[in-house]
Amino acid sequence: MKKHLRVIASMDPASGGPCQGIRNSIPALQELGITTEVVCLDATDASFLGKDEFKITALGPGKTPYGYTAALKPWLEQHLGDYDCAIIHGLWLYTSFGTYHTWKQLKDAGKQVPKLFVMPHGMLDPYFQKAPERRFKAMRNRLFWQLLEKQVINGVDGVLFTCEQELLLARTTFPGYHPKAELNVGYGIQEPPQKTRIQQQAFLEQCPQAATQPYWLFLSRIHQKKGVDLLIQAYRSHYRQNPHIPILVIAGPGLETPYGAHLKNLAEGLPIYFMGMLQGDAKWGALYGADWFILPSHQENFGIAVVEALACSTPVAISKPVNIWREISDARAGLVFTDDLEGVTSGLEHLLVLEERLKQEYAHSARELYQTRYRVAEAAAYLKQILQQHE
Structure with missing residues (x-):
C-alpha cells in the first residue's frame, strides 16, 4: 500500500489524542x-x-453536534479511488457513517475503492455507556449504534485497536457487534526532542514555582473523565499532613469549562498551578522535569501523554482504566491504582x-x-504489515 487516507472530524491539537496519533504516525509511514x-x-x-508537512x-x-457537512460525500466520490487504504478515526460523528456509506455505494456500483478500516480510539469502551454524567449521550449512542455505527463496524474491512485491552472491552458494549476483523495494531509516538535548558526555561516561564521545588505533573485535557477532581482531593489530604510534598502542576485545555472552574475552587489554598495547554518546548520541559506524571483517568484508550512521559524517562502513576496499565505495571515503569478517591x-x-x-x-x-x-517507527511498520495482510 503506497497511499493512505485518514478521515477524522478534527485535526485541532486541542481535540485530544486521535489527531496527535495521526501526526505521530505519518512521518514514520513516509519513511x-x-x-x-x-x-x-x-x-x-x-x-x-x-x-504540518503532510496534506x-x-x-x-x-x-x-453530529458534524455534518455536505462537502464530504462529493469529495470522497471524486478522490476515494486514489488511495490504497482509508482509515476512519473515531465514531459517532458524520465522518464515520458518511465515509462508510459513500465507500459502500461506490463499491456496490463497481467503482474502485480502497480497503476501509475504522479506528475507534476507545469510543467503543463500555465506560461511555455507564458513566452517570453521560446518560443522555449513552442513549444517543445506543440509537446511533442501531441506526448507523453498527453498519460501519460490521461493514468495513477491519477495526483497528491500539492495545489488547481496548479490543477486549469493545466486545462488551453493544449488541450485534460482529466486525469482519479485529486488529490490534498497537500505537507509538515519535522520539521526543533531547532534553535541553531551553525547554526547561520555556516551562519555568509559565510555572516559575517549579524552579525551586519538585513537582508532580498532570498533562491532559481538563475533563471529568480524567479524574482530576480526585487528584486534587487526594492531594489536599496529603498536603494537610505534609505541606512539603511536591507541588502539583495541572496542564491541559479545558480550564474555561464549568468543570475547570470547579477544579480551581477545589484547589484553592493549595500549591496547585493550572497551566492551560502546554506545547512545544514548554510541554517537553514539563515532562522532562517532573518527578512523576500522574493520570487518574476513568477511561483512557491509550494515553499518548503517558507514553510521552515514558519516553522522557519520567515514571508514571496511572489508574487501571488507562488501557496500557498492564504493560506499564509488568515493565515496572510506573505505579497503578484504582480510579476512586481511596x-x-x-x-x-x-x-x-x-x-x-x-x-x-522506575525512570x-x-x-x-x-x-x-511504543516507538512510532516500530508501530508504523507493524501497521503497514497488518494492513498489507488484509489487501
Whole structure:
C-alpha cells in the first residue's frame, strides 16, 4: 500500500489524542514509502492548519453536534479511488457513517475503492455507556449504534485497536457487534526532542514555582473523565499532613469549562498551578522535569501523554482504566491504582514513601518500555504489515 487516507472530524491539537496519533504516525509511514493524506471537517481557515508537512484537506466546519457537512460525500466520490487504504478515526460523528456509506455505494456500483478500516480510539469502551454524567449521550449512542455505527463496524474491512485491552472491552458494549476483523495494531509516538535548558526555561516561564521545588505533573485535557477532581482531593489530604510534598502542576485545555472552574475552587489554598495547554518546548520541559506524571483517568484508550512521559524517562502513576496499565505495571515503569478517591490517595502515598533508588529504577524502566514497545517507527511498520495482510 503506497497511499493512505485518514478521515477524522478534527485535526485541532486541542481535540485530544486521535489527531496527535495521526501526526505521530505519518512521518514514520513516509519513511516506509507510504504517503498519507488527511481529510477533516475543520474550517478551512483554522489557525492550526498549514503547519504540518503532510496534506490536510479541510471541508468544514461541520454543522450540528453530529458534524455534518455536505462537502464530504462529493469529495470522497471524486478522490476515494486514489488511495490504497482509508482509515476512519473515531465514531459517532458524520465522518464515520458518511465515509462508510459513500465507500459502500461506490463499491456496490463497481467503482474502485480502497480497503476501509475504522479506528475507534476507545469510543467503543463500555465506560461511555455507564458513566452517570453521560446518560443522555449513552442513549444517543445506543440509537446511533442501531441506526448507523453498527453498519460501519460490521461493514468495513477491519477495526483497528491500539492495545489488547481496548479490543477486549469493545466486545462488551453493544449488541450485534460482529466486525469482519479485529486488529490490534498497537500505537507509538515519535522520539521526543533531547532534553535541553531551553525547554526547561520555556516551562519555568509559565510555572516559575517549579524552579525551586519538585513537582508532580498532570498533562491532559481538563475533563471529568480524567479524574482530576480526585487528584486534587487526594492531594489536599496529603498536603494537610505534609505541606512539603511536591507541588502539583495541572496542564491541559479545558480550564474555561464549568468543570475547570470547579477544579480551581477545589484547589484553592493549595500549591496547585493550572497551566492551560502546554506545547512545544514548554510541554517537553514539563515532562522532562517532573518527578512523576500522574493520570487518574476513568477511561483512557491509550494515553499518548503517558507514553510521552515514558519516553522522557519520567515514571508514571496511572489508574487501571488507562488501557496500557498492564504493560506499564509488568515493565515496572510506573505505579497503578484504582480510579476512586481511596485509590488515588493511596497512589500518592506510595509516591511519597518511595525510595529515591526505586524511583530511579522506575525512570529507567519507563524509557526502556518506550524504546521496546511504543516507538512510532516500530508501530508504523507493524501497521503497514497488518494492513498489507488484509489487501
